[in-house]
Amino acid sequence: MKTTEYLREDKLPHIWCPGCGNGIVISNIIRAVDALNLKRENTVIVSGIGCSSRAAGYMNFDTLHTTHGRAIPFATGIKMANPDLNVIVISGDGDATAIGGNHFIHASRRNLDLTLIVVNNNIYGMTSGQYSPLTPTGKIATTAPYGNIDRPFDLCELAEAAGATYVARGSVYHVQQLKRYVERGIQNKGFSVIEALSICPTYFGRKNKMGSPVKMLEGIRDNAVIYNGKNKEEGKDKFLIGEFKNEPDREYTESYQKIIDSLKEGK
Amino acid sequence: MKSEMLQKHHIHINQKWCKGCGICVAFCPKKVLVLEKGKAKAENMEDCIACRMCEYRCPDFAIEIEVAK
Numbered sequence: 446m447k448t449t450e451y452l453r454e455d456k457l458p459h460i461w462c463p464g465c466g467n468g469i470v471i472s473n474i475i476r477a478v479d480a481l482n483l484k485r486e487n488t489v490i491v492s493g494i495g496c497s498s499r500a501a502g503y504m505n506f507d508t509l510h511t512t513h514g515r516a517i518p519f520a521t522g523i524k525m526a527n528p529d530l531n532v533i534v535i536s537g538d539g540d541a542t543a544i545g546g547n548h549f550i551h552a553s554r555r556n557l558d559l560t561l562i563v564v565n566n567n568i569y570g571m572t573s574g575q576y577s578p579l580t581p582t583g584k585i586a587t588t589a590p591y592g593n594i595d596r597p598f599d600l601c602e603l604a605e606a607a608g609a610t611y612v613a614r615g616s617v618y619h620v621q622q623l624k625r626y627v628e629r630g631i632q633n634k635g636f637s638v639i640e641a642l643s644i645c646p647t648y649f650g651r652k653n654k655m656g657s658p659v660k661m662l663e664g665i666r667d668n669a670v671i672y673n674g675k676n677k678e679e680g681k682d683k684f685l686i687g688e689f690k691n692e693p694d695r696e697y698t699e700s701y702q703k704i705i706d707s708l709k710e711g712k
Numbered sequence: 713m714k715s716e717m718l719q720k721h722h723i724h725i726n727q728k729w730c731k732g733c734g735i736c737v738a739f740c741p742k743k744v745l746v747l748e749k750g751k752a753k754a755e756n757m758e759d760c761i762a763c764r765m766c767e768y769r770c771p772d773f774a775i776e777i778e779v780a781k
Contacts, residue, residue, distance in 0.1 A: 464733030468771035659738040
């Protein structure tokens with residue numbers, strides 16, 4: 446399988462910085478799509494605004510690059526109009542949890558069959574490094590020059606609590622897991638959230654003196670705790686990599702179709 | 713002398729897309745890759761085990777492994 450078969454080669458090389466995690470996440474989403482043999486004409490990629498959301502422009506599917514934070518509402522429209530499509534949403538931490546935060550929790554609550562991949566680089570990269578709801582406490586950002594005093598969301602716990610039926614976290618170091626989680630997320634008939642822990646060497650890395658992209662990847666490797674169902678405490682000061690929830694439940698478009706069918710029958 | 717038999721796999725590196733971040737070089741378990749003039753280059757091909765970790769972690773879609781049959 447060639448990743449390039451799924452890319453718009455005339456748009457490459459991409460605009461992302463050297464060592465940016467976005468490309469790593471995208472190539473592993475493509476590997477997952479290929480492994481599942483999803484038909485290109487049946488697969489739609491939707492993204493919002495931000496560095497990671499540029500992905501839609503590079504991927505050779507039917508794609509939709511939407512407004513800031515609104516990738517999930519656009520994807521909801523696509524899925525409701527044609528439930529047979531595989532709809533994959535690629536969003537960043539700012540896009541999905543700040544301006545799109547409400548859409549995120551309500552899509553989780555509804556359990557609409559979408560696969561959301563949140564590329565979490567801990568910062569707003571495109572607009573030069575403002576802190577996001579996923580910037581860890583104490584980290585430096587353009588808008589937090591003395592350290593961030595906010596407490597971050599744990600995206601996976603938020604998704605679980607809001608009702609998403611598949612929740613997992615991979616990273617740009619843990620690429621095999623990331624690909625597997627995206628595959629399972631697509632297979633889950635319901636709302637799936639995959640957090641892809643990523644790196645922004647330019648803004649987050651430089652401001653926090655984290656060194657080269659290689660050093661930042663090593664940081665992910667060294668601070669990851671592989672989740673085994675029992676070690677949530679161990680991940681407190683680090684972060685957990687793994688599958689947190691895989692509990693399929695009633696899916697939204699199916700429930701909607703049932704209403705249509707019952708009314709057609711005149712019941 | 714390195715026999716041709718040992719040259720099992722091939723690493724295609726798209727020099728136009730490579731931005732020289734060094735991730736492939738650092739995480740190759742067999743130290744096959746090096747950076748030369750700011751671009752990745754496959755140097756010790758006879759050690760390559762085609763684990764594809766360079767391909768999977770390349771942020772620039774610039775690496776492709778061709779596994780020898």
